[in-house]
Structure formats: structure tokens, C-alpha cells
Amino acid sequence: MNPFGYRNGRLHAEDVDLADLARETGTPCYVYSRSAIEERWRAFDEAFTGRDHLVCYAVKANSNLAVLDALARLGSGFDIVSGGELERVLAAGGDPARTVFSGVGKTPEEMRRALEVGIACFNVESEPELQTLNAVAGAVGRRAPVSLRVNPDVDPATHPYIATGLKESKFGIDIAAARAVYRRARGLEHIVVKGVASHIGSQLTDVSPFVLALERVMELVGDLMDDGFDLEHLDLGGGLGIRYADETPPEPVDYALALLDRLQRFGSRYQRLKLLIEPGRAIVGNAGLLLTRVLYLKHAADRSFAVVDAAMNDLLRPALYDAWHDIAPLQLDESRERRVYDIVGPVCESGDFLGHARELAIAPGDLLVVASAGAYGAVMSSNYNTRPRVPEVMVDGDRYHVVRRRESVSDLLAPESRLPG
Numbered sequence: 001m002n003p004f005g006y007r008n009g010r011l012h013a014e015d016v017d018l019a020d021l022a023r024e025t026g027t028p029c030y031v032y033s034r035s036a037i038e039e040r041w042r043a044f045d046e047a048f049t050g051r052d053h054l055v056c057y058a059v060k061a062n063s064n065l066a067v068l069d070a071l072a073r074l075g076s077g078f079d080i081v082s083g084g085e086l087e088r089v090l091a092a093g094g095d096p097a098r099t100v101f102s103g104v105g106k107t108p109e110e111m112r113r114a115l116e117v118g119i120a121c122f123n124v125e126s127e128p129e130l131q132t133l134n135a136v137a138g139a140v141g142r143r144a145p146v147s148l149r150v151n152p153d154v155d156p157a158t159h160p161y162i163a164t165g166l167k168e169s170k171f172g173i174d175i176a177a178a179r180a181v182y183r184r185a186r187g188l189e190h191i192v193v194k195g196v197a198s199h200i201g202s203q204l205t206d207v208s209p210f211v212l213a214l215e216r217v218m219e220l221v222g223d224l225m226d227d228g229f230d231l232e233h234l235d236l237g238g239g240l241g242i243r244y245a246d247e248t249p250p251e252p253v254d255y256a257l258a259l260l261d262r263l264q265r266f267g268s269r270y271q272r273l274k275l276l277i278e279p280g281r282a283i284v285g286n287a288g289l290l291l292t293r294v295l296y297l298k299h300a301a302d303r304s305f306a307v308v309d310a311a312m313n314d315l316l317r318p319a320l321y322d323a324w325h326d327i328a329p330l331q332l333d334e335s336r337e338r339r340v341y342d343i344v345g346p347v348c349e350s351g352d353f354l355g356h357a358r359e360l361a362i363a364p365g366d367l368l369v370v371a372s373a374g375a376y377g378a379v380m381s382s383n384y385n386t387r388p389r390v391p392e393v394m395v396d397g398d399r400y401h402v403v404r405r406r407e408s409v410s411d412l413l414a415p416e417s418r419l420p421g
């Protein structure tokens with residue numbers, strides 16, 4: 001479902017007129033659709049029906065408490081990468097027993113807290129991390145549930161900054177070395193091996209790299225079973241892409257069918273393995289957008305700029321990855337002159353843009369939307385140029401709730417101090 005659409009020339013999110021919302025909240029402002037988020041989570045969940053599974057939403061994509069709350073109510077699991085994300089899951093009513101912890105740099109403090117609250121599994125990314133976890137678990141009198149995150153060396157055919165499953169990446173343990181590490185893990189008193197994990201990258205628009213990674217991981221699973229490991233689950237990570245422009249990523253059901261079909265072809269001893277998946281972007285990406293207002297139109301010798309009130313500190317993806325997000329006016333007005341603009345923000349960087357060469361019929365004061373901003377939008381925002389973070393709003397039918405208030409400049413100054421004396 002696309003929760004965003006024009007009615008009588010005015011853009012709505014579900015049943016809310018976004019121009020009315022913008023008047024109340026001001027701009028810039030992130031807007032999410034609760035029903036779109038829920039529908040996407042359910043699409044993944046239903047796609048794996050018939051197989052023991054858990055959809056562990058990747059919190060990093062959008063960690064707003066209201067988003068986590070909505071998913072926790074559906075029974076979602078969570079994939080976290082920091083102690084901070086763990087606290088968010090707990091604060092939102094998420095179940096630690098359905099939470100897995102990924103990331104290459106978990107600290108002993110983060111491990112201790114995760115053990116205390118009883119998370120489902122640590123996806124361990126190196127042998128030194130495994131040793132530290134063993135020591136921390138021993139100190140708190142627990143055994144740590146563990147999967148090794150293996151790196152299957154598969155090219156996910158995505159932006160190099162978000163590819164993680166190639167052997168030159170910092171993520172995971174080389175799959176060729178993993179069997180030996182599992183054997184050593186068995187000798188560690190405070191570690192319990194639960195499964196195998198892998199994640200190859202983000203914004204994948206084809207199922208074949210997922211299937212190839214699965215095949216490589218299943219070979220290891222077979223070896224481990226031969227070694228006598230009683231594996232409970234297989235974590236296939238996240239990474240399914242969304243449509244930003246003209247991509248045609250598989251739907252969750254096609255992604256699931258491809259994986260389930262391939263799994264089916266392995267013998268019966270593999271069929272009781274519980275499947276974990278960690279989608280982030282594919283659940284929230286197209287359930288959110290960024291509202292912004294045109295401040296000035298500026299015509300230079302060979303190009304025109306629309307200077308808007310949102311900037312790279314609010315939505316970093318265009319500046320960081322040269323990512324393309326659709327940009328459209330909130331109210332259609334065909335009487336206006338169409339022109340090609342670079343859509344830029346107020347930040348003092350030449351790389352501060354939201355879109356290049358967009359043909360739009362706009363005037364100063366107009367409201368615009370930057371689409372597909374529900375994932376890796378607000379979570380990657382910063383206070384660069386002392387710009388307060390913008391509000392986040394959750395639309396629910398014909399109502400909406402401000403689920404993160406706009407920061408003020410005093411919020412930004414408060415933690416700092418002048419020199420003593």
C-alpha cells in the first residue's frame with residue numbers, strides 16, 4: 001500500500017491532509033504512516049507462514065519509539081546494534097527475548113546489559129568479541145546465546161557503502177574460517193551456540209544474492225551439524241530494497257518464496273531450523289516522508305536553485321550516497337511555470353542537496369515532500385550548523401501524533417559549558 005496520495009490536488013498521508021499537518025507542526029518534519037508500517041511487517045510475517053520464523057525489525061532503520069511500539073504490539077522481534085537501541089526496544093515495550101544483537105564493536109557494558117535483560121542472541125562478529133562475551137557472561141553468572149555472523153563473500157550489487165557481505169568488508173567472520181571458530185566456541189564455558197547469522201548488504205533489488213548467500217551458509221550449517229552442533233536458528237539478516245525511483249525490488253512474499261524454496265531442497269534435518277530475518281528499510285522506507293518548505297528560488301547563470309528549509313543534516317542520504325528521493329509539491333498547481341531546479345538546503349556545504357535537476361512548478365513558501373524517507377532518515381540526522389532536529393509525526397487513520405517534538409536551540413546548548421574560571 002502507498003499511504004501517500006493526492007486527493008483534490010492535495011497530498012494526504014492516510015486520511016490526513018499534509019498541508020494542514022505542516023501548518024500545525026511546522027517544517028521540516030518527518031511523517032510516518034502507522035498502517036503502512038504495520039502492513040509491511042505483516043507482509044514479511046505472513047510470507048514465512050508454515051515455517052517457524054521471527055521477523056526481527058532492524059531498529060537502526062528508524063528507531064522512533066512509536067515505530068517500535070507499533071511493531072512490538074504485532075509481536076515483532078528486533079535487531080539492535082547498540083546498547084542505546086536496546087534501551088529503545090525496552091522503552092517501547094519490545095520483548096528482549098525476541099531481540100538479537102548485531103554489530104562489530106559491542107562493548108562489555110552493552111553485553112552485560114543485554115545478558116541481564118535476556119536477549120535472544122548475540123550475533124558475534126569476531127573471535128576477540130566472542131572471548132570478551134564469554135568473560136562478561138562468566139562475570140554475571142550467565143551463558144550467552146550466540147550465533148556467529150559469517151561473511152559469505154557474496155556481491156549484493158548495491159552501493160559500496162552499504163554492502164557488507166564481501167570478504168573485504170569489516171562485517172562478520174570469513175565463512176571459510178567459521179567452522180574452526182565454532183569448534184573453539186564450544187570450548188567456552190559461558191557461551192551457548194544457538195545458530196548461524198549472515199547479512200550481506202542493504203537495498204538489494206534482486207533475490208539472487210540472498211539465495212547465493214543462503215546456499216553458502218547452508219553448507220556451513222551442514223558442517224556444523226556434522227560436528228554435532230544442535231543449531232536452533234538461522235538468521236538471514238535484512239537488506240531487501242525498496243523503490244525510490246524505478247527499482248523493482250521483490251515483494252516480501254517473493255523474497256520469502258525464493259528462500260523457502262531453496263531451503264526446501266536441503267534435507268529434512270534442516271527443516272526444523274527457525275528462520276530469523278532482519279528487514280529494516282523494506283518495512284519503514286516507503287512509510288515515511290520529509291516535509292519541507294521552499295524558502296527562496298535563486299536563478300544563477302546556468303542553473304536554478306530551490307533553497308528549502310530541510311538540509312543534509314535532516315536527510316543525509318543524498319549527500320552521503322548520492323541517493324535519489326522523489327521530490328514533489330504538496331499541492332498541485334498547474335498554472336505555475338515549470339523549471340528545473342537543484343533542491344538545496346541551508347547548510348554550508350556544496351554537498352548539501354536533496355535532489356539535482358528536478359523539474360517542478362513551485363514558488364517561495366510552497367510545501368514539498370521528499371519521498372521514501374522513513375528509513376535511514378531521522379535516525380541519521382545531526383545537529384550540524386546547530387540545526388535542531390526536526391519533529392517526527394505518526395499518522396494513524398485521520399489522526400496524527402507528534403512522536404518526537406522539534407528540538408530547540410536551548411536543547412542543543414544545554415549539555416555544553418563555557419570554560420571554568
Ligand SMILES: Cc1ncc(COP(=O)(O)O)c(C=O)c1O
Nearest residue numbers: 058199202238239278279280281
Ligand atoms: C546486521 C544487519 N541486519 C539488518 C540490517 C537492515 O538492513 P535493511 O534496512 O537494508 O533491511 C542491517 C543493515 O544493513 C544490518 O547490518
Ligand SMILES: N[C@@H](CCCC[NH3+])C(=O)O
Nearest residue numbers: 060162202203317375376
Ligand atoms: N544508511 C544506509 C543503510 C545502512 C544499512 C546499515 N547496515 C542507507 O541509508 O541506505
